[in-house]
Amino acid sequence: MNWRxxxxxxxxxxxxxxxxxxxxxxxxxxxxxxxEGADSAVLDFGCGEASGAALVAARCGRLYLYDAAPLxxxxxxxxxxxxxxxxxxxxxxxxxxxxxxxxxxxVNSVLQYLTRAEFEALLDRARVKLRAGxxxxxxxxxxxxxKAADDIAALLKFAFQxxxxxxxxxxxxxxxxxxxxxxxxxxxxxxxxxxxxxALLAAHGFAGAREPRxxxxxxxxxxxxxxxx
Ligand SMILES: C[S@@+](CC[C@H](N)C(=O)[O-])C[C@H]1O[C@@H](n2cnc3c(N)ncnc32)[C@H](O)[C@@H]1O
Numbered sequence: 001m002n003w004r005x006x007x008x009x010x011x012x013x014x015x016x017x018x019x020x021x022x023x024x025x026x027x028x029x030x031x032x033x034x035x036e037g038a039d040s041a042v043l044d045f046g047c048g049e050a051s052g053a054a055l056v057a058a059r060c061g062r063l064y065l066y067d068a069a070p071l072x073x074x075x076x077x078x079x080x081x082x083x084x085x086x087x088x089x090x091x092x093x094x095x096x097x098x099x100x101x102x103x104x105x106x107v108n109s110v111l112q113y114l115t116r117a118e119f120e121a122l123l124d125r126a127r128v129k130l131r132a133g134x135x136x137x138x139x140x141x142x143x144x145x146x147k148a149a150d151d152i153a154a155l156l157k158f159a160f161q162x163x164x165x166x167x168x169x170x171x172x173x174x175x176x177x178x179x180x181x182x183x184x185x186x187x188x189x190x191x192x193x194x195x196x197x198x199a200l201l202a203a204h205g206f207a208g209a210r211e212p213r214x215x216x217x218x219x220x221x222x223x224x225x226x227x228x229x
Contacts, residue, residue, distance in 0.1 A: 003113040006183055008069035013180065015164060015171030021051070022162045023216070028052025030215040031106050034137055035059040040103035043094070043129070045122070046110030049075060057085040064089050100131045108215050109140035112189035119190070123204035123226070130228045136206065139215035139223040144193040146220065154218035194222060201226040
């Protein structure tokens with residue numbers, strides 16, 4: 001099993017429906033806050049189930065949803081078939097889309113599952129698909145020195161505020177015995193230092209910046225923007 005297979009199957013990353021709903025809502029509100037114009041074209045790369053995507057779509061002209069997992073794309077197509085602003089796409093659809101047609105590409109909580117070479121290839125594709133002045137927003141990046149305890153503390157705080165604290169405690173036990181933990185030990189999660197991420201953005205033609213806040217609940221993780229000059 002690799003990360004792609006993991007995300008294409010049943011998993012228990014979210015401890016219950018309330019966790020998933022609060023997570024998706026928080027992400028959607030944060031992503032919607034990044035949209036700069038009502039006619040913007042936005043690509044959410046590695047979007048997951050994105051159950052709050054209608055909120056983002058309401059703030060932009062067109063929202064493209066892409067996830068590597070075919071099962072996730074199938075769910076997205078069913079969920080958003082009636083939303084005229086949302087287009088669920090596969091990798092081929094992104095490649096065939098017009099160059100310089102996108103205003104923002106959001107990559108939230110995905111980088112850890114990509115090798116460094118895959119991230120560099122993504123930056124090159126993004127550079128071609130973004131218009132001048134457009135941005136790639138790379139969020140929830142795990143810092144090089146991060147500890148698992150940082151993620152646990154952030155989850156428990158989010159759970160306490162969201163009213164699913166005891167379910168989250170149970171979820172931590174489940175995670176301990178899960179495929180996620182086994183894969184994490186086997187494949188690892190890709191991490192970046194701030195300097196490393198900024199150097200990669202610059203090397204691939206972006207004016208990069210570390211942002212003061214991350215998307216989502218975990219503020220120990222990092223967010224970067226790369227603007228096309
Ligand atoms: C932790 S989830 C994040 C989902 C969503 N961005 C969010 O913030 O809720 C990671 C997602 O990245 C997707 N993913 C993993 N590798 C990918 C790749 N190489 N290309 C596109 N998506 C990928 C997975 O299928 C999964 O849905």
